[in-house]
Amino acid sequence: MDRASDIVMTTSKQKVVSQVFHLGKNGKVGAARDLPVLEQFLYAICREGATPEAADKAFDGLQKRFFDWNEIRVSSAREIADAIEEFVPDAENRGQRLINFLQEVFESTFSFDLESMQKKGLKQAAKQLARYQAASDFAVAWVIQKSLGGHAIPVDAPSLRVLRRLGVLEEGQNDGEAQRASLEHQVPKAKGAEFVDLISVLADEHCWDPDPACPACPLGKVCPTGIETKLAAVSTGHKKPR
Numbered sequence: 001m002d003r004a005s006d007i008v009m010t011t012s013k014q015k016v017v018s019q020v021f022h023l024g025k026n027g028k029v030g031a032a033r034d035l036p037v038l039e040q041f042l043y044a045i046c047r048e049g050a051t052p053e054a055a056d057k058a059f060d061g062l063q064k065r066f067f068d069w070n071e072i073r074v075s076s077a078r079e080i081a082d083a084i085e086e087f088v089p090d091a092e093n094r095g096q097r098l099i100n101f102l103q104e105v106f107e108s109t110f111s112f113d114l115e116s117m118q119k120k121g122l123k124q125a126a127k128q129l130a131r132y133q134a135a136s137d138f139a140v141a142w143v144i145q146k147s148l149g150g151h152a153i154p155v156d157a158p159s160l161r162v163l164r165r166l167g168v169l170e171e172g173q174n175d176g177e178a179q180r181a182s183l184e185h186q187v188p189k190a191k192g193a194e195f196v197d198l199i200s201v202l203a204d205e206h207c208w209d210p211d212p213a214c215p216a217c218p219l220g221k222v223c224p225t226g227i228e229t230k231l232a233a234v235s236t237g238h239k240k241p242r
C-alpha cells in the first residue's frame with residue numbers, strides 16, 4: 001500500500017466525495033443537457049477528455065457549422081475539426097469518431113434516431129451502444145446516465161487521474177467495470193451527473209498532469225496526494241508540488 005493509500009484510510013473516501021460536492025457551490029457546473037440518445041452519444045464524444053463548458057461549445061459549434069447530422073456524416077474529419085478544435089483537444093480524432101458513429105447508425109437504421117433504445121433494458125442498451133466503433137466506456141456510461149436513466153459514472157482519462165489522486169479510486173484498480181462499480185457505490189445516482197462535471201472541472205483548473213496545483217486546490221486538505229505534496233514540501237523546504 002502506498003503512502004497516499006495510507007492517508008486516505010484516515011480521511012476516508014466518503015469524506016472526499018462529500019467535499020467534491022462543495023465545489024459545486026462555485027456555480028461552474030451547469031444543468032445537464034436533456035438530449036435524445038443519438039445526440040447524447042455525439043455530445044459524449046465532444047465531452048470525453050474535456051470540460052463541460054468546452055464540450056458545450058464544441059457541440060454548439062457543430063450544430064452551427066453543419067446543417068444536420070447527415071452533413072457531418074458526409075464531411076471529412078478535418079472539416080469537423082475546424083468547427084471544434086478551438087474548444088476541445090484531439091479534434092480530428094473526435095471528428096472521425098463522430099463520422100464513424102453517424103455512418104454506422106445511418107447504415108443500420110436509415111435515420112439518425114436511436115430512441116428505440118429507451119425501450120430496451122439497460123444491459124441490452126449498453127451492449128448495443130458498446131458495439132459502435134466510435135464507442136468508449138465513457139460514451140456508453142454517459143448515455144446510460146444522461147438519456148437512459150441508469151446509474152453509471154462516466155470516467156475519462158483526466159477524471160481517472162483526479163479520482164486516483166483523491167484516493168476515491170485505487171492506483172492499481174485498472175478494470176473499468178470495477179472502477180465504475182466502485183464509483184456507483186460511493187456516489188448517489190441523483191448526484192452522479194454533477195459529480196462527473198465537478199471532477200472534470202477540477203482536472204482542468206487544478207489537478208493537471210503533470211504538476212497539479214495542490215497548494216491552490218480547494219480539496220488540498222482532504223486529498224491524500226495534496227496532503228502528501230504538502231508534507232514533502234515542508235520536509236524539503238520546497239513549496240512547489242512535485
Ligand code: SF4
Pocket residue numbers: 162165166202206207208212213214215217218219220221223224225226227
Ligand atoms: S490536492 Fe492536488 S492532487 Fe489532490 S485533487 Fe487537488 S490538485 Fe489534484
